[in-house]
Amino acid sequence: MASTAHARRRLAAGLAGAVAGALAPVLLGAALAPSAAAEHLPPGRRIVDHRVRSGETVTGLAVRYHAWTSELLSRNHLRPDATIRVGQHLEIPVVLAALPHHGRPHRAHHQDPPRSHRAVRHGSARRPSSLSPTPARAAVRRTVAGTAARHGVDPQLALAVAWQESGWQMDRRSEAGAIGAMQVLPTTGAWMSLYEGRRLRLHRLGDNATAGVRLLQVLGDETSSRRRTVAAYYQGLGALREHGQFRDTRQYVANVLAVRHRLESGLPPA
Numbered sequence: 047m048a049s050t051a052h053a054r055r056r057l058a059a060g061l062a063g064a065v066a067g068a069l070a071p072v073l074l075g076a077a078l079a080p081s082a083a084a085e086h087l088p089p090g091r092r093i094v095d096h097r098v099r100s101g102e103t104v105t106g107l108a109v110r111y112h113a114w115t116s117e118l119l120s121r122n123h124l125r126p127d128a129t130i131r132v133g134q135h136l137e138i139p140v141v142l143a144a145l146p147h148h149g150r151p152h153r154a155h156h157q158d159p160p161r162s163h164r165a166v167r168h169g170s171a172r173r174p175s176s177l178s179p180t181p182a183r184a185a186v187r188r189t190v191a192g193t194a195a196r197h198g199v200d201p202q203l204a205l206a207v208a209w210q211e212s213g214w215q216m217d218r219r220s221e222a223g224a225i226g227a228m229q230v231l232p233t234t235g236a237w238m239s240l241y242e243g244r245r246l247r248l249h250r251l252g253d254n255a256t257a258g259v260r261l262l263q264v265l266g267d268e269t270s271s272r273r274r275t276v277a278a279y280y281q282g283l284g285a286l287r288e289h290g291q292f293r294d295t296r297q298y299v300a301n302v303l304a305v306r307h308r309l310e311s312g313l314p315p316a
Contacts, residue, residue: 088117091139098134109268110284111138112237141240186214186227186251193255199262203272206306207279208258209315210298216251225249228258238264276302 087093094111104124108115117139119126130136187205194204205214211229212218224231225248230238235248238260246253265278269286278286281295291299305315 087121087139090142091117092142093121094138094140096136096138098130098132098136100132102130104128104130106268107136107138109264111140113138113140114240141237183214186216186255189251190214190227190255190259193252193259194262197259197263199259199266200272200306202306202309203276203302204255204259204262205309206302206315207262207276208255209305210302211258214315216249216254226254227251228254228261230254230257230261234261273299273303 096107096111104118105115107113108118118124118136119128121139122136124130186208190204190208191201194201208214208227211224212227214227216226218227218229219225220229222231225235230248232248235246235253235257238257239246241260241264242256246257248254248257262275262279265283266272266275268283269275269278274286276299277291277295280298281292285292286295308315
């Protein structure tokens with residue numbers, strides 16, 4: 047009886063050792079090999095570590111860091127309806143092509159302070175000789191309004207922003223490099239290209255309108271009011287959240303909303 051029990055113990059020990067031996071290479075490989083998420087990280091991405099703070103959302107973080115929401119969810123094994131917790135660690139796959147030239151993923155889409163927009167309003171926007179002839183203001187108005195309607199953005203608001211930015215003219219370029227009717231910076235155009243799924247060429251009226259309207263759409267999802275959406279377009283979402291509205295931002299917002307009211311009432315913008 048004792049010998050039978052001893053034999054059984056030896057058999058169990060042998061089986062356990064065999065199982066452990068079979069699993070050892072698998073476990074060792076899991077510890078040493080790059081994670082599956084890292085192996086499948088799309089090209090042109092950089093992982094940024096982030097610790098969740100109160101009030102933050104997945105979509106908001108994707109906007110802030112210039113990342114795709116779907117990639118952020120996948121990277122962190124989150125469901126689309128998942129709630130992130132304060133203190134939770136996230137890895138954010140930043141899209142490098144959409145970053146400002148300083149390469150700071152936490153920066154908003156416009157520099158802070160927003161010199162590019164100040165340049166436009168102080169009359170320093172110039173007409174580059176390399177651009178094609180100016181589309182008529184009627185064409186700009188029609189394109190911006192149609193693009194806004196297709197994307198579920200208030201057409202009068204988009205038109206008011208375009209009027210404040212450029213007077214509905216495509217031949218405008220600020221000293222900071224903002225382009226066209228919607229005065230879109232190249233880095234912002236690269237960012238909005240991700241949402242559009244193709245490269246937006248900002249010197250073309252249709253693409254310029256698409257970039258500006260898409261930006262209003264994204265900012266509208268991240269702000270609590272029309273006033274704050276317009277402020278974020280001018281000042282940058284991150285700067286708005288951190289500092290509130292600058293003095294010139296408040297004037298910009300007042301001008302845009304006044305133009306919107308005139309357009310909504312059937313009046314010319316100015």
